[in-house]
Amino acid sequence: MEKRSQAKERLIFLRNFIRNPKEIGSITPSSQYLKKGMLKDVDFSKAKYIAEYGAGTGIFTKSILALARKDATLLCFETNRSFCAFLEKTIRDPRLIVINDSAEHINTYLKVHHLPRIDYILSSLPFSQLPERKKGRIMTATKDALSPKGKFILYRYTFTFSDYLRSYFTSISKRFVALNIPPTFIYICQK
Numbered sequence: 001m002e003k004r005s006q007a008k009e010r011l012i013f014l015r016n017f018i019r020n021p022k023e024i025g026s027i028t029p030s031s032q033y034l035k036k037g038m039l040k041d042v043d044f045s046k047a048k049y050i051a052e053y054g055a056g057t058g059i060f061t062k063s064i065l066a067l068a069r070k071d072a073t074l075l076c077f078e079t080n081r082s083f084c085a086f087l088e089k090t091i092r093d094p095r096l097i098v099i100n101d102s103a104e105h106i107n108t109y110l111k112v113h114h115l116p117r118i119d120y121i122l123s124s125l126p127f128s129q130l131p132e133r134k135k136g137r138i139m140t141a142t143k144d145a146l147s148p149k150g151k152f153i154l155y156r157y158t159f160t161f162s163d164y165l166r167s168y169f170t171s172i173s174k175r176f177v178a179l180n181i182p183p184t185f186i187y188i189c190q191k
Contacts, residue, residue, distance in 0.1 A: 033179040035063055037186045038122055038153055044068055047119040051075040051145070053103040053138075053154075054124035058087050064122070065093050073115060077103045104137040106145045117147040123154035127161070139168040143191060152189040159185050 038060060042050070044067040055061050055076035064074055075097050078084050084100045099109055103125065110117070121142055127135055142152050152169065155177070165172050169189035177184045 031177075031180040034155060034177050034184055034186075035060060037175065037177045037184075038155060039063060039067065041151060041153055041188050042067075042120050042122075044072075048072050049075075049115055049118045049147075051077065051103075051106060051118045051121045052123070053077050053121065054126075055087055055098070056080075056083050056124060058091055060122055060124065061087065061091060061096070065091070065095060068095060070095075073097065073113070075099060075106070075109060075113070075115075075118075077101060077106065102134070102138070104134060104141050106141050110145060117150065118145050119147055119150050121146065121150070121152045123152070125154070127154075127156065128158075139165075143168050146191060148191065150190070153186065154189075155184045155186045157182050157184055161185070161187060165189055 042064075048069060048071060050064060050068065050072060052060055052064065052074065055078045061074070061076055068074065072095050074093075074095055076087060077099050078087065079100065079102055081100055084098050087096075087098050097109075097113060101109070103123070106118070106121075109115075123142075125138070130138070146152060159174070159176075162172050162174065165187060169191060171190040172187060174185050174187045177186060
């Protein structure tokens with residue numbers, strides 16, 4: 001059953017990549033190694049409010065919920081309607097809020113759901129495919145949405161994204177994940 005579910009996820013992912021490669025950003029879902037690397041810096045024992053940008057078919061979403069506290073809230077931003085429908089159909093968890101909108105509106109949704117600032121934001125967004133203004137709005141909204149000790153964790157296929165991130169965050173570290181297609185850099189940012 002698990003293999004059939006994974007095959008269905010991959011098919012949905014591939015179909016959406018073919019329809020709009022700039023929106024999806026990668027032909028394959030993230031590897032288990034990338035997933036572990038992205039979650040490594042999240043202190044799930046303390047994280048009550050988590051957000052995910054570009055949830056896709058839920059590769060990170062499922063792992064976040066498996067590790068999150070029972071009283072945690074996970075806001076998942078996804079602009080692709082078929083991915084949102086897939087998430088809502090396959091992940092039944094009261095801690096999950098699926099939002100079919102751009103991450104630049106995170107602060108609006110914090111107000112709508114009466115939530116304080118976010119402890120961790122994990123992003124799979126294809127920033128290189130986004131218009132500069134939109135990318136800037138997402139970064140500004142992300143910085144505003146983070147709690148004072150919150151972390152913004154994202155991955156990129158290039159090691160040069162640090163320069164861009166420095167205009168929004170004061171602390172940036174990164175690590176390399178070789179076992180992903182393509183190999184990837186994970187960036188951990190704080191205010």
